[in-house]
Amino acid sequence: MRRVAAALAIVLACALAASAAPPAPAAKAATAPASPRPDSCVTCHLETGDDRLAGPAKAYTDDIHRAKGFGCTACHGGDPNAEGMEAMDPAKGYIGKPAGARIVQVCGRCHADARFMKQYNPSLRVDQVAEYESSVHGRRLRELKDPKVATCASCHAPHGIRPPSDALSTVHPLRVADTCGRCHADAKYMASYKIPTDQRDKYKKSVHWNAMSAKGDLSAPTCNDCHGNHGAAPPGVNWVGNVCGQCHTVMAELFGKSVHAKAFTQMGVPGCAACHDNHDIRPTGDHMVGATGDAVCASCHNPDDxxxxxxxxxxxxxxxxxxxxxxxxxxxxxxxxxxxxxxxxxxxxxxxxxxxxxxxxxxxxxxxxxxxxxxxxxxxxxxxxxxxxxxxxxxxxxxxxxLVVSVVIIVALIGGLLLKIRYLERPRAAGTKSS
Ligand code: HEC
Ligand code: HEC
Ligand code: HEC
Ligand code: HEC
Ligand code: HEC
Ligand code: HEC
Ligand code: HEC
Ligand code: HEC
Ligand code: HEC
Known part of the structure; x- marks a missing residue:
């Protein structure tokens, strides 16, 4: 009984996915030529002279999807062989400009399809949609239809998508903070929410940003290392130690076994961040230890407890x-x-x-x-x-x-020698004078 239900659910899910996906099927895309010949979409859009329409066509020349042989239709649908406006006929699968959940569907059609993606890059993860769905961004989009949260196209500039290792990618480690900051550091954009907008500015004062930007240590964390690439994990008290512990294993192990681990959880105090902050992490020093002055312990303990x-x-x-x-x-x-x-x-x-x-x-x-x-x-x-x-x-x-003693002795010897010489010479000189 349960198996039948499961099978039914799978069939239903497939049917839904098929009907939701834009009908430029992945299989067709997979056989696309390595370098697409200029299609009517690009030609006409460049000719319009309108930035909004020509911009994407220009930017797309450096997009990884173009390099892999995909044209505009891979995401927008339509008929790239039709010369006129009929190229954008919904009957030919054209979906227009996707927004919100539609974007997640468009990208997910390929990126959540392990079989399809394997033909291109077997090591590329295919869990971005699943992770995204579990994030604060994804949940708010699904449950509240919140149009302001990030979708795939907010973090990956569409028409200029590059792998994270590319220095010009919006998700390259050195650029992530600004990519997230485009919304999270914009007080006006975030005004309707009850969260601070200082994360980017504080992060850019931290030891982590300094290690990454000044020392070139790309293993230091930026936003997505702590919050997940696609997880945008909701901050939680237990979660903090785990996040920092990915890299600072010794401290995390000791802290996990300490009296503070339990006490902080009960108090709702965020683990490591209680003493180090989360975004504005500064260089540490012995001055932080103690029960007086600016020592961190002094904020909760007094010298006598x-x-x-x-x-x-x-x-x-x-x-x-x-x-x-x-x-x-x-x-x-x-x-x-x-x-x-x-x-x-x-x-x-x-x-x-x-x-x-x-x-x-x-x-x-x-x-x-x-x-x-x-x-x-x-x-x-x-x-x-x-x-x-x-x-x-x-x-x-x-x-x-x-050395001094030997010098004194030597000087004395030389002095003695000189005296001796003069002494030996004196009588002879006297003798010469008298003769
Ligand atoms: C003959 C010229 C021409 C061709 C061919 C053409 N387009 Fe367009 N496209 C336009 C014009 C003009 C607009 C603006 C229309 C409007 O604002 O209603 C437009 C708008 C768009 C938009 C934005 C829609 C929106 O809602 O803002 C997308 C996306 C688009 N085209 C994709 C494509 C794709 C994909 C193809 C190829 C399958 C294509 N176009 C072929 C001229 C063309
Ligand atoms: C990898 C998927 C993908 C490909 C390939 C793609 N687009 Fe888009 N395009 C999008 C998404 C997503 C949006 C919506 C962007 C947004 O919300 O900012 C969009 C938006 C647009 C718009 C509307 C821009 C605006 O500011 O209103 C136009 C026009 C457009 N695309 C044209 C094209 C053309 C022409 C091509 C081929 C050269 C192309 N796109 C290829 C994903 C894609
Ligand atoms: C038609 C299928 C298809 C669609 C639709 C699609 N992609 Fe891709 N994407 C690919 C393939 C194939 C690659 C190349 C993978 C490789 O070779 O590394 C790729 C590469 C990427 C990469 C670089 C990955 C890496 O590390 O190499 C990113 C980022 C990306 N896509 C994001 C998106 C986003 C965001 C969207 C939606 C706006 C999208 N893709 C839509 C098929 C697709
Ligand atoms: C909140 C910002 C954000 C959103 C939303 C987002 N991404 Fe990403 N994505 C990133 C970052 C940051 C990386 C770089 C990860 C790294 O450095 O390894 C990345 C990497 C990727 C990659 C490269 C392979 C990987 O997993 O590391 C692909 C493919 C990708 N994203 C696709 C998507 C798709 C599809 C969506 C929508 C379901 C999406 N992304 C939504 C920020 C985002
Ligand atoms: C398109 C704008 C936009 C972008 C880009 C964006 N976010 Fe968000 N983010 C939001 C909005 C809106 C919320 C909802 C605020 C809330 O939860 O009250 C949110 C929520 C969050 C939350 C949950 C906050 C909380 O306590 O509820 C985290 C964490 C987060 N984002 C991290 C990131 C990270 C990391 C990046 C970059 C990799 C990023 N965001 C990029 C708009 C964005
Ligand atoms: C070293 C790890 C780390 C890095 C890097 C990091 N965060 Fe956080 N972030 C945290 C922790 C831990 C919390 C939760 C603290 C708490 O529970 O009080 C948090 C909380 C948040 C929140 C919830 C609201 C708030 O301020 O408490 C948002 C939004 C957020 N971070 C966005 C970002 C953005 C954007 C970046 C990059 C500019 C970033 N974070 C970089 C660890 C990090
Ligand atoms: C992705 C790995 C990574 C994560 C996650 C991470 N860190 Fe770091 N951390 C580093 C690196 C790398 C340095 C720089 C070491 C250096 O100065 O060269 C560093 C430096 C520090 C320092 C300064 C040490 C000193 O010498 O003064 C502190 C404190 C610190 N981290 C605390 C944290 C806390 C708290 C968290 C969680 C909120 C965290 N880190 C998350 C990698 C990480
Ligand atoms: C109760 C306060 C407190 C908590 C909680 C705490 N730390 Fe620390 N941490 C300190 C103090 C104080 C120092 C400075 C020690 C010194 O330099 O004498 C320090 C130093 C450090 C250093 C630098 C060590 C070095 O090599 O000089 C790192 C990295 C660090 N902490 C990471 C963490 C991480 C990760 C966590 C959570 C698992 C954590 N801390 C939790 C107080 C705390
Ligand atoms: C955020 C508040 C906070 C900070 C900061 C803090 N503690 Fe604590 N500490 C507590 C709480 C709560 C307890 C458990 C209750 C108690 O016994 O006082 C505790 C207990 C202790 C204990 C066990 C006391 C006992 O009764 O056996 C020691 C030792 C201790 N802390 C040392 C430190 C040191 C050292 C620092 C600075 C590096 C520090 N604490 C920073 C809150 C804090």
């Missing part, structure tokens, strides 16, 4: 290691400048720096032990390196003293 005391202790540990490391580094540098061979202790000291980095990550357990373990290890290394620096400088002093 258990959390505040832990924060103060952690900060003390971090400061101690940072201080010892800095002291040892300075001393070894001084020895090096003076010409002493200290490359070995300098190399060893880098492990103390590693320990400091690990201690900073370990604070995300929000207990003292893991931080102390890293700091103790680092302190031992830093102190040893410092002692080596002290010895190197002592040796230098010893050598210098030795």
């Amino acid at each position: 258990a959390g505040g005391k832990t924060a103060t202790t952690m900060r003390g540990l971090l400061d101690a290691l940072a201080g010892e490391w800095d002291k040892a580094r300075g001393l070894l540098e001084k020895a090096e400048h003076a010409g002493m061979e200290v490359s070995q202790p300098q190399f060893e000291l880098s492990s103390a720096k590693d320990a400091l980095v690990k201690a900073r990550a370990a604070i995300h357990a929000f207990t003292i032990e893991p931080v102390k373990a890293e700091v103790d290890g680092g302190l031992a290394i830093a102190r040893k390196a410092h002692a080596r620096g002290v010895r190197a400088l002592e040796e230098l002093r010893f050598r210098r003293t030795g």
Whole structure:
């Protein structure tokens, strides 16, 4: 019984899809020539001299769909061989300018068809429509017929569609923030909604944008890495840790097991974002740890509660290691400048720096032990390196003293020698004078 129902549902779905899809069938498109000959759509549209009509025809020369052999009819339908206005006869499948849900249908006819897409690019995902349907954009379009949400054509400029890896693509990592920002940073456009419009501007001040734009690190996240390409995930409290944890695995694991994970969920506080913000993520530092001033812990703890005391202790540990490391580094540098061979202790000291980095990550357990373990290890290394620096400088002093003593001796010897010479010469000179 259930199987019959399922089969019926599938047949019904297929029938609906078939009737909804523009009748330029995918199979026909699949046999299109690699480089389409100029069709009447392009020729006539270019001739109109009207930007709205000629613009798409001009832009389309760089579109990936053209490169794959598709003409205007792949999305608009119609008859590319008819010379006059009858090319745009609805009886020939012409659908005009698609909007809203129709756009999703048009793109989805190919992009949700795994068999069809495989002929072109087997590794290309075919879940964009499914993901889109589950997003805030897709849900509002379907349920509320909201015309202002993004559709496929809002993020992928139609007639100029390029793969995300193309630097000119509207979905290239460096351009995504502006693509989303076209709506989300437009206070007038978004006025009827109750959400802020500062995401793009804040994001462009973040460490992530800096890593991407200034350091060229395209693995740093932009809007779609955190919200999903097509998911536009609704922000949720549990979701935040997962999103950041894709890349910051160590912090996410420690945080997930910490007292805060549960407490924050109960309070409705958004995980990592509670201390780091979500869009305006700034460089971190030890100043953030502690129970006073601008330390992040101070916003919820006071110096006398258990959390505040832990924060103060952690900060003390971090400061101690940072201080010892800095002291040892300075001393070894001084020895090096003076010409002493200290490359070995300098190399060893880098492990103390590693320990400091690990201690900073370990604070995300929000207990003292893991931080102390890293700091103790680092302190031992830093102190040893410092002692080596002290010895190197002592040796230098010893050598210098030795040098001074030998110089004094040599000078004394030379002085003695000179005296001796003069002494030997004096009687002879006296003898010459008297003779
Ligand atoms: C003989 C000239 C000519 C040919 C051939 C032609 N068009 Fe048009 N097209 C026009 C003109 C003129 C308009 C504007 C008509 C209007 O505003 O009602 C237009 C409008 C359009 C629009 C915008 C419709 C809207 O609602 O804004 C689309 C899309 C379009 N054409 C696609 C095509 C496609 C696809 C083909 C080929 C199958 C094609 N055209 C062939 C002249 C032509
Ligand atoms: C990959 C699908 C696709 C292809 C191929 C395509 N279009 Fe379009 N076209 C669209 C979509 C989607 C829209 C609606 C855009 C929007 O809402 O901004 C559109 C809109 C238009 C419009 C209306 C523009 C306006 O501002 O009102 C014209 C005219 C047009 N297309 C002509 C063409 C012509 C001519 C070709 C071939 C050179 C072509 N299109 C190829 C998807 C496509
Ligand atoms: C007639 C079928 C068809 C239609 C309709 C269609 N596409 Fe495509 N699209 C393709 C094919 C085939 C490719 C090439 C895939 C490849 O070789 O990488 C492609 C490539 C793309 C790419 C680049 C993917 C990549 O990484 O290489 C994007 C983005 C894209 N399409 C978006 C759209 C959007 C948005 C629409 C609707 C406005 C649309 N497509 C309509 C068939 C279609
Ligand atoms: C809110 C913006 C947005 C909307 C809406 C959107 N896309 Fe995308 N799309 C993107 C971004 C961003 C990427 C780049 C992903 C990446 O860098 O890998 C992308 C990538 C793609 C690709 C390349 C392959 C892939 O999945 O990474 C295809 C194909 C595609 N989109 C098709 C579609 C179709 C079809 C729709 C409509 C159902 C759609 N997109 C709606 C933003 C959007
Ligand atoms: C065409 C305009 C437009 C574009 C482009 C667009 N969005 Fe949206 N987006 C909207 C509208 C309108 C809403 C509905 C606002 C609401 O949920 O109240 C929305 C909602 C959202 C939401 C849910 C917000 C919430 O709390 O309800 C997220 C997240 C989101 N968009 C992310 C993105 C990302 C990421 C991109 C780019 C990859 C993007 N959007 C591109 C118009 C757009
Ligand atoms: C590093 C991850 C990350 C990046 C990058 C990111 N977001 Fe977000 N975004 C979040 C998180 C986390 C939330 C939810 C915070 C919460 O629940 O309070 C959020 C919330 C939102 C919301 C809901 C309204 C709001 O402000 O709380 C919108 C809309 C949104 N982001 C759009 C964008 C756009 C547009 C971009 C790119 C310019 C972007 N986001 C970049 C993580 C990110
Ligand atoms: C797609 C991977 C990715 C995601 C997702 C991501 N990040 Fe990052 N994050 C990075 C990269 C790459 C850097 C830059 C490291 C550098 O400075 O070179 C970075 C840097 C940071 C820094 C600065 C570290 C420092 O050295 O001061 C913080 C804090 C941070 N991220 C927090 C977050 C938070 C919170 C989230 C979730 C809202 C998040 N990240 C999501 C990849 C990611
Ligand atoms: C209760 C506050 C708090 C929460 C929650 C929190 N962090 Fe942190 N995070 C900090 C503090 C404080 C520092 C600075 C440590 C230092 O430099 O001494 C930091 C530093 C970092 C750094 C930089 C580490 C480095 O190498 O210097 C990253 C990356 C980071 N956090 C990511 C995350 C991620 C991802 C989450 C969520 C899974 C998270 N944080 C949750 C307080 C927090
Ligand atoms: C957004 C608010 C918030 C921030 C910021 C915050 N905490 Fe907490 N913390 C809590 C809550 C809520 C609890 C659980 C309730 C309690 O026991 O006080 C907690 C508990 C703790 C505990 C366990 C206390 C106990 O009773 O055993 C420690 C330790 C702790 N936090 C340390 C820190 C440190 C260190 C920081 C800064 C890096 C920090 N917290 C930042 C809210 C916060």
